[in-house]
Amino acid sequence: MPTGVAIRDVREQLFAAADRVLLRDGPSGLTSRAVTAEAGCAKGVLHRHFADFDDFLAAFVLDRVHRMDAQAAALRDSAGSGTVIGNLAAALSALFGSVAVAIVALVTFRDELRGRLRDTWPAGVPVLTEAVTMIADYLAAERGLGRLASGADVDGLAPTLIGAAHLLFADRRAAPPEPGAVHRMVTSVVGGLVREPPR
Template sequence: MPTGVAIRDVRDQLFDAADRILLRDGPSGLTSRAVTAEAGVAKGVLHRHFADFDAFLADFVLDRVDRMDAQAAALLGSAGRGTVPDNLTDALTALFGSVAVAIVALVTFRDELRARLRDTWPAGVPVLTEAVTMIAAYLTAERDLGRLAPDAPVDALAPTLIGTAHLLFADRRGAQPEREAVHQAVTTVVGAALRQP
């Protein structure tokens, strides 16, 4: 890109490029040079907007966590409608069908990134802990509506669902699991807590 040409929404452009690289090449392929090449910008653009590459990655991860707010709101809005297993299956498929699995691998792969994230995210892996919070809020709403048992262990069910889904979707190069496989896993986890209307 020629010097002096203004780039609109450079952060989004760089973050979207990072998404594509992560999904295509995994964490080892995510370099500052790869990001700028994928975004179609000059090599120095990233370093003009971020202190260094790990600062870019930390902002990228936190931005992707913030984008989960819409998913969380949609899932919570589905409480009381459809079936609990169907709602959870759709939410987990959307979550793990996105860049979320690759971000987990990225955070695990880069020590400096984990250290930087600890400044603003003291425990857990950001995408996964946010996902647990999202699922727990939904399960609590369903319990309050009587579609789950009053003693349903939401604090145990939510991380179990996230861990189970993560294992189903973790093979980045393989085909995504069939919806039925996700649905069966969800039903196995929450089945004992479900109440018939």
């Protein structure tokens, strides 16, 4: 790319390139050179916008976590419609079928990145902790509507669902699990607590 040519939305262009590299090559393949090559820009472009590569990675992870807000809102809004198990299975498949699983691997792979993230995200792995909150909020909404048992421990069920889903989707080299497998997992965790009429 010629010097002096402005790149529109540089951060998003670099983040989108990081998505592709991370999904294709995994955490070990995610380097500043790989990101800028994928984005089609000079390596210096990344370093003009970020203090160093770990600063870029921390901003990338937090940006992808904040993008989960729309997904969380959509799941919360689905309370009372469809089925509890169907809504959860679809949400977990969408979450873990995205770059989320690869970001979890990235955060656990890079010590310096975990250190940077602790400055703004003091507990847990950002994608997973946000996902737990998303699922807990949805379960609480369904409990409030009477479609989940009144005694359901949503703060215990949510991390159980996230952990079980992560195990199903963790092998990024293999094909994603069949929808039926996700549905069965969700049923095994919450099926006994669902109070909606059978369909």
